[in-house]
Amino acid sequence: MITGSVAYDCIETPEHSEDFILGGSASYAALAASFFTPARIVAVVGNDFKKSDVKRLVKRGVNLDNLAVNAELPTFLWRGKYHDNFNSRDTIDVQLNAFEGYNPILDDASKAAQYVLLGNISPEVQTAVLKAVKKPKFVVLDSMDLWINITRPALDALVKKCDLFILNDSEARLMTGEHNIINAGNRLRKSGSKSVIIKLGEYGSMLFHRDGFFTIPAYPVKQLYDPTGAGDSFAGALTGYIAKADKTDFSTIKKAMLYASATASITVESFSCYKLEKSGLKEIEKRVRKIREISKI
Numbered sequence: 001m002i003t004g005s006v007a008y009d010c011i012e013t014p015e016h017s018e019d020f021i022l023g024g025s026a027s028y029a030a031l032a033a034s035f036f037t038p039a040r041i042v043a044v045v046g047n048d049f050k051k052s053d054v055k056r057l058v059k060r061g062v063n064l065d066n067l068a069v070n071a072e073l074p075t076f077l078w079r080g081k082y083h084d085n086f087n088s089r090d091t092i093d094v095q096l097n098a099f100e101g102y103n104p105i106l107d108d109a110s111k112a113a114q115y116v117l118l119g120n121i122s123p124e125v126q127t128a129v130l131k132a133v134k135k136p137k138f139v140v141l142d143s144m145d146l147w148i149n150i151t152r153p154a155l156d157a158l159v160k161k162c163d164l165f166i167l168n169d170s171e172a173r174l175m176t177g178e179h180n181i182i183n184a185g186n187r188l189r190k191s192g193s194k195s196v197i198i199k200l201g202e203y204g205s206m207l208f209h210r211d212g213f214f215t216i217p218a219y220p221v222k223q224l225y226d227p228t229g230a231g232d233s234f235a236g237a238l239t240g241y242i243a244k245a246d247k248t249d250f251s252t253i254k255k256a257m258l259y260a261s262a263t264a265s266i267t268v269e270s271f272s273c274y275k276l277e278k279s280g281l282k283e284i285e286k287r288v289r290k291i292r293e294i295s296k297i
């Protein structure tokens, strides 16, 4: 079960721009998770959310029974602009819209979820969703700079309730004040979540776990189109893989990182979810083999 934003994105990269395309952390994450296990979204969209976008999620088997519609307001909107190297971006605009005053309602199937991804959205929504789940086995948490900056106490409280906290290097530095990423990861783990993954974009990702440290490179992408959603796809595929394995040990999380990295690399090769939604486990496994090959001596 995945919560997070279901959004319309307006994106500008050095080469292209597209407006009002399907995005949002829950959309990317659910599509990515759907390659491994049935995924369901708990979120809200607005009165402008297109039927064709509903179809894109449903086509991949994503369950939308708990996707509410706010008849008064439009869908969550995010406008982002990437710099020349694609590694940094500015949020030009973010409008919560349908999420204003959203009170998540979970049906019995969502309440019974064992594997939960609290995708990037306000800690208030993430906390309300987690509260409604009866007995989760494994909870993954994702966030971003906006929430770290404006809702830090709520996020800190949530981190303590989660099994795995995923964030990128700049967010880890922002949260800890540590420039050294190893120290930042260890500090985050000791002060909150049981395990922590720090993503390093094109340089891979690192896992800080009770049983040890692990790192993998990213899949070597040649055609980078739009990095939007890479982190959400990573989190979705990772949680989906763990749910499918029904195991949460160090070794399973390490394998899940390979699949997460491979899945995220598909997302960045197109705008929106265009390439991800058309992909499959075969392509993901091909990329997993490549990551294994380039990291073995």
Ligand code: AMP
Pocket: 004, 005, 007, 008, 009, 022, 023, 024, 025, 077, 078, 094, 120, 121, 122, 144, 146, 147, 227, 228, 229, 230, 231, 232, 233
């Ligand atoms: P990522 O590139 O993985 O960080 O995720 C980008 C996606 O997150 C976009 O599709 C946005 O719609 C969505 N997004 C951007 N800002 C926020 C926010 N503050 N809360 C929730 N989702 C957001």
